[in-house]
Structures are given as structure tokens and as C-alpha cells.
Amino acid sequence: MNSQPLLPRWEHFEHEADIGIRGIAPTLEQAFEQAAIAMTAAVTNLDLVSPSKVISISCEASDNDMLLASWINELVYEMSTQGVLFNRFEVIIDEDTLSAIAYGEAVDPQKHQPAVEIKGATLTELRVYQQADGTWVAQCVVDV
């Protein structure tokens, strides 16, 4: 009667003016990766992005909630200054430090039809927690 092992996944949740991003996964790291994928999905169709460019990112914060906000803000910064969209991530979290590799490609308005520019992570609905079944959830609202 074993249930299927949970696969990492992402979803959006409703916010009146902006967009909620949520990653759900067996590990904390994967939940952070999925939240980042949810953010890209708010901008463009994920299938349109090819993971040809690689960028390293690291950040730290005193707790998991603020670490998620920092992670998202670091990605927003890279997206903005490098002009890239990411669709694949490898995250390692060691206590209060996150290091990651993000894969993506340069924004091509024709190809990606980017709908919105993410301004930053808000503290609205910002929560990182482990559910009763052991899976991790990492979520926040991003301002667009």
C-alpha cells in the first residue's frame, strides 16, 4: 500500500496583484529549486528556455524563510543584470548558506514572449516548512 514517492513539483498560488510561487519536494534543496522554476514560469513558458548558460549563485540568511527570499532575490538580480531566464537549478544548502548553479539562456523577446519582469521577493506568504509527510514546501509572493 505504499504511496508513490513524491516527485519535486512547483505551482503558482493566487495573489490579487502579483504571483505566488511554491516549490514542493522531498528535500529542502529541491523545494528551493522548484520555487525558482515557478518564478521562471511566471515570466515565460519553461519549455521555451534552453539551459545553455550556467551561472553560480550563493547567498546566506539566518533562517530558511529569509534564505528563500535571498535566493529568489539573487536570481532576480542575475536575470536582470545578465538578461537571462533560468529553467534548471542545482541547490545545496549548508545550514544558513545556499550555493547553487542555475542553467538558462539569454532572453529573446521573440522566442520567450516574457510576460512580466520580476521586481523582487516579498515577505508575503513567505514560508519554508516541512509537512507531516516529510515533504518540504518553499513559497513566497513575488512582485511583478
Next chain:
Amino acid sequence: MDTRQFIQRDETCWEIKATGRMRVPAVIYADAQLLEAMDRKVYEQLANVATLPGIVDAAYAMPDAHWGYGFPIGGVAAFDPDQGGVVSAGGVGFDISCGVRTLQTGLTMDQLQTHKQALADALYRTVPAGVGSRGRIHLNHDSMHGMLTGGAQWALEQGFGEEQDLERIEERGCMAGAEARYVSPKARERQKDEMGTLGSGNHYLEVQRVAKIFDHEVAKVFGLRVDDVVISIHCGSRGLGHQIGSEFLTDMAMAAAKYQISLPDRELACAPLNSPLGKQYLGAMRAAINCALANRQIITHLTRQAAETVFPGIHLGLLYDVSHNTCKVEQHMIDGQKKSLYVHRKGATRAFGPGHPDLPEQFSETGQPVLIGGSMGTSSYVLCGTKDGEQRSFSSACHGAGRAMSRSQATKRWQGRTLVDELAARGIIIRSPSMRGVAEEAPLAYKDVSVVVDVADRAGLARKVAKLEPVICIKG
């Protein structure tokens, strides 16, 4: 919301009594219908704002209020530094000094009609819009500093615009007290190639027709007649403002305990006005205001260049430039005493009434132009500040329509291409790099701005002067 939770002061004024930790009451300006449709979060967030140290009079919400970050969008709150008052990054928002600027073209609809496509093409070619778009200006260390401290005045010195533009911009185009040293390297990096860009989301450049005049006397002073063509620009401080907003939001959230501020909600992140962090934020936020003013000034210059190619010799003058995400020091009367207060307006437009000393002479009898943007394909409005507004909302009015549904709901319901065709059939030309972006900004995804503006007028926050209808819309 259930209107029975409020004390109704009059037809458009609803009070939440100060209870529990609230230091002052909270007041929402709306009619019964708008209030019933308003998100319950507005009630919670406004009541939370009323608990913050040093808040005076009341926490206010405008008729377009909706769920924001700590503060509701459409929120107005004033803080007294002598009573431990605070400044809040969430009370200003991420897009610092986002605002609207309206230009007069001197054209009538008859003159525009045959050149509509050409003007749409010229504007779309000339004004960078959308995600990843870059401006033609590259800021180095010195020019960045000049921009952060000089605002639109700096832009003018670089050759973008005309001297007479400045008196038609709040703060005469330059926010005093900007401290560039508090603007982080990351914020600078995000901005160095983004000057003169519109951005995306609900930002736009729109060619509009004056469709109706409500107040002929004031409209005459503002230079507006039915069938005149105007151009409105809605955008803000771009990546620089977003970065400053994000950084200080988290810094303030972490520092609240240090300043012994007990927050009912972490998002209300704030710091005492007199604290180092509070002062750093004020310095950086004012630099971001200058960035927004410079950005709209450069876009104005690009708009003039584009218009010139279609209408040689045309002159575009400013009606006015307003910002709706700010915290500014202003003089207000509290209990018969003049006080210097830090007024936060998050999604609210300043609306100084007749006789206010900060207004240019031309508007001393009318009050300032209050520019309210609609959504793509819907009307916008020009209002004027009132004397009553001073008492009712620290001279503040609404800022726009506010969303009625989320972006994902909108994309499920509409397709960008279909919307563009439907609007074209109504004579409205849309130019945008993203059809998905167009779908997310569908006209019906927003509340009816006319209702919001009617209530602002009836509540005495600002008075209706003219209604504008879109003709060409360049969407980011």
C-alpha cells in the same frame, strides 16, 4: 467585506475603530459596493499599519485599495519623528516613485487619425519596452551619481528635455535629501543600462484622446479640451528601485527586534525615522525617486523624438508628473498644530489642493493635476487636488484601477492576439513585445477605474476634471 464591521462616517468614509494595539483608527474611502468587493486583507493590513509607532491621525485606504505587502496598496499613513515615528520599505513599495506623466501634444483627434499607425510604430521603435529591454544610455560611476542626486534636473542637463518641464514635475524634478552612498552596488548594476526604459507588467506609454470634460474652468487652466490628444507615461524607478525595495525590506524585517518594534506582521518591516537604518533607507529611497523622475524625463525626450518624425515641428509640453509610491516629508495640521510628517503613499497619488505652497503658480487656484491611469484599453482620468483632501487623507487620492483578478486567471480567460484584434476593432492600437503580457493585462482583469474615480471625487479626495480614452498603447 462586511460593511457592518465599520462605523460609516458618511457615504464614502468607513472607519475601523482603534482597538487592541491600534494607536489610531483606520479609515477606508469607498462606497458600499467597492467596500463589499474589497479584499478582507485590506482591513487586516490597514489595522496593522495603525499599530505602528508614531502614526498620527489615522491609517487611510483609497477607493482602489487592495492586498499589498504589509501596507495595503492604496494605503496612506503619516508618521511623526518626534513620537518615535517609523519609515517602512513596504509602505513605499518595490517600484519606488512609480508614477504617471502626461504630455500635451497640441494635436486634435482629426489631425492624429490618419497618422495613428505611423505614430504607434515610431513610439514602439523609439521607447524601449518589455522584459530585458535596454536603454541607449550607459551610466558610469559619475553619471550614476549625478542621476541619483539630480533626477529629472540631471536628465535635463544631459540634453533630455526642456527647462520649463521642471516646474511641471513634483519636487521640480529633483528630490532633495537623496544620498547616493546608500544605494548598493547591486542596485546600481541593475540600473546602469535601464535608463529610459518602460519596463513591463502594468507599465505603458499611451496616446489618449480627451473624451470628456467635467470641470471646464480647471480643464482650461490644465489646457485640456475635448478631442485633444495627450500622451501618458506610466513607469517607475526600474531595477534600481526594485533592488533598493528588496534589500531594505529584508534589512528592516531583520532589524525590527533590535529597534524593539513588535510587528503584527513581518511584512510591515520598518525602522525608526531617527535610526541609522531609517535614515539610510530615506537617503536611498529618495535617490530612487530621482531615478524614476530621470527615467520619465528621458522617456519624454524619446517620445518627443518619435512624435517629431511623424509630426515635424510638434511640441510636447508637460501637463504634470506625479508619483504614487513614495514617502515624503510634508507639513500637515494635526490638532491645530503644524507638524512635519513623513507621509507614506503606497499606490496613492499626492493631491495638493488650491493654495498649497509647493504648487507651481499656474495651479495655485486649481490644485495640482492628479493623474490616474487606467488599464490597457480603458479610460484614464485627470483630477485636481482639493482643499478638503488635506483634512481627509493628507492630500492623497487613488492611483489607478487595481486588479480584479490574478494574472493566471487572466491568461486562462484571454489570448493576447485576440485582445489586440478586439481592441483594434475599437480603434485602439496595441504594440507589445509579449502577447502573454497583453493577456495578463486584459482590460477586464482590472476593476472599473471610473467607479474608483467617482468615489474619490464624491469623497472629496480630488475632483474630476477630464476623462481620457486610449488610442495607442505601448505595453511593456
